[in-house]
Amino acid sequence: xxxxxxxxxxxxxxxxxxxxxxxxxxxxxxxxxxxxxxxxxxxxxxxxxxxxxxxxxxxxxxxxxxxxxxxxxxxxxxxxxxxxxxxxxxxxxxxxxxxxxxxxxxxxxxxxx
Amino acid sequence: xxxxxxxxxxxxxxxxxxxxxxxxxxxxxxxxxxxxxxxxxxxxxxxxxxxxxxxxxxxxxxxxxxxxxxxxxxxxxxxxxxxxxxxxxxxxxxxxxxxxxxxxxxxxxxxx
Numbered sequence: 001x002x003x004x005x006x007x008x009x010x011x012x013x014x015x016x017x018x019x020x021x022x023x024x025x026x027x028x029x030x031x032x033x034x035x036x037x038x039x040x041x042x043x044x045x046x047x048x049x050x051x052x053x054x055x056x057x058x059x060x061x062x063x064x065x066x067x068x069x070x071x072x073x074x075x076x077x078x079x080x081x082x083x084x085x086x087x088x089x090x091x092x093x094x095x096x097x098x099x100x101x102x103x104x105x106x107x108x109x110x111x112x113x
Numbered sequence: 114x115x116x117x118x119x120x121x122x123x124x125x126x127x128x129x130x131x132x133x134x135x136x137x138x139x140x141x142x143x144x145x146x147x148x149x150x151x152x153x154x155x156x157x158x159x160x161x162x163x164x165x166x167x168x169x170x171x172x173x174x175x176x177x178x179x180x181x182x183x184x185x186x187x188x189x190x191x192x193x194x195x196x197x198x199x200x201x202x203x204x205x206x207x208x209x210x211x212x213x214x215x216x217x218x219x220x221x222x223x224x225x
Contacts, residue, residue, distance in 0.1 A: 031211055041151075041201060043215040056212055090156065097210040102147075106156035 003027050004105035006091050012111045013081055021076045021108045023091030031097050032074035034066060037088040049074055050097050081112045115140050117206050119216035126194050127224050134189040134219050136204030145207035146187040148178055152200045163187060199223040
């Protein structure tokens with residue numbers, strides 16, 4: 001019955017590889033987000049999608065590409081992984097483009113070696 | 114520039130003692146305000162939120178927060194902490210369109 005689920009929970013990969021993180025929500029929300037938490041635990045928004053439309057795109061390298069096949073899914077694809085991409089990535093969802101019913105996933109810990 | 118400041122990086126408190134975590138924001142209007150908790154290796158759990166109305170907000174796990182417009186603050190309190198309250202606490206504001214801006218976090222350590 002997980003509301004916002006991310007897979008995988010842990011991901012260890014080598015520099016230069018391409019990887020994806022998947023996110024699914026079963027709350028019926030129409031907006032989904034990706035946040036990055038760095039090694040100092042600082043959280044920063046990367047992207048948000050509303051009804052499959054990109055509405056927030058922070059200054060994130062082009063190697064990061066979100067994809068939303070439908071309202072319930074927002075995947076994050078990362079090309080040419082770098083050491084600095086190591087972080088915890090959180091998916092979240094809300095109803096509407098507001099934070100009234102924000103729900104976070106449990107995170108994906110990405111380690112680039 | 115809009116910002117969220119949590120002045121205390123680390124707080125140590127004895128079990129049973131009271132806890133107060135500080136949060137200040139810099140924003141043109143009164144934003145939506147939140148407190149989240151992150152236990153080790155876990156995701157973010159919403160403790161409470163303030164949108165409008167009563168400036169004293171009750172949350173889960175016995176936490177409350179008070180919004181003070183004059184001080185641009187939204188401090189989190191708990192009268193008596195439990196060992197399970199050891200975690201990282203984040204204050205956040207909703208800038209626009211669901212874009213949450215987080216403070217740097219305060220790590221709470223609970224001693225016996």
